[in-house]
Amino acid sequence: MNTKxxxxxxxxxxxxxxxxxxxxxxxxLLGFTxxxxxxxxxxxxxxxxxxxxxxxxxxxxxxxxxxxxxDHQLSHFSLETNDIEAVRARLESAGFCPGSVRKGADGSxxxxxxxxxxxxxxxQQYTENSAQFGRDPVEMNR
Numbered sequence: 270m271n272t273k274x275x276x277x278x279x280x281x282x283x284x285x286x287x288x289x290x291x292x293x294x295x296x297x298l299l300g301f302t303x304x305x306x307x308x309x310x311x312x313x314x315x316x317x318x319x320x321x322x323x324x325x326x327x328x329x330x331x332x333x334x335x336x337x338x339x340d341h342q343l344s345h346f347s348l349e350t351n352d353i354e355a356v357r358a359r360l361e362s363a364g365f366c367p368g369s370v371r372k373g374a375d376g377s378x379x380x381x382x383x384x385x386x387x388x389x390x391x392x393q394q395y396t397e398n399s400a401q402f403g404r405d406p407v408e409m410n411r
Contacts, residue, residue, distance in 0.1 A: 280317070280325035281346045283386060290385035291328055292316065298363050299348070299356070301326060320348070345381070345389035353378050353394040367392075374409050375400040 285291040295301045295318055304325060307315035315329035350356045353370055357380050360367045367382040376398040381391050400407045 278324060280327045281343075282327040282329065283343075283384075283388060284329050284331040285386045286331050287385055288313070288315070288328065288330055294365075294385050295326060295328075298359055298365075343388060345391050347379075347391040347393050350392050350394050353380065353392055356392055372396075375407050377401065 283291065292303075296303060301318040301320055304317040304319045306313050307317070307329065315327065318326045318328070320326055357367045357370055360382050365382050368380045370378055370380045373379045373393075376396055377400075378394040378396065379391055381389055384390050395401060
């Protein structure tokens with residue numbers, strides 16, 4: 270396989286014991302669009318959400334209780350925004366506890382919040398100096 274054959278992240282899959290809270294967080298607060306449901310014997314077991322063109326979030330009902338933060342295999346995932354302050358304010362007004370917006374070592378603005386499942390979600394707003402548009406090494410903050 271040629272690595273140029275991989276063109277973008279297709280989806281991230283989350284498991285949840287509270288499908289409703291997860292759907293409200295990603296649809297009502299962040300504006301993702303429901304694409305389709307997963308059902309078994311007519312019962313909804315999960316759903317697929319459209320984030321952007323050809324980029325999706327997949328959510329399935331978990332059989333086990335919510336894992337603790339240390340049980341996650343997924344460290345975090347990051348979502349790009351064009352208005353980081355508006356997204357942060359919307360999450361805060363909905364009762365979530367987003368961190369402060371700061372400029373990361375990569376030159377992008379960012380903040381972090383936990384979704385209803387305890388998964389860390391990073392929000393980034395790129396700048397003209399964001400390392401994502403160059404190839405120079407980025408010295409990380411300690």
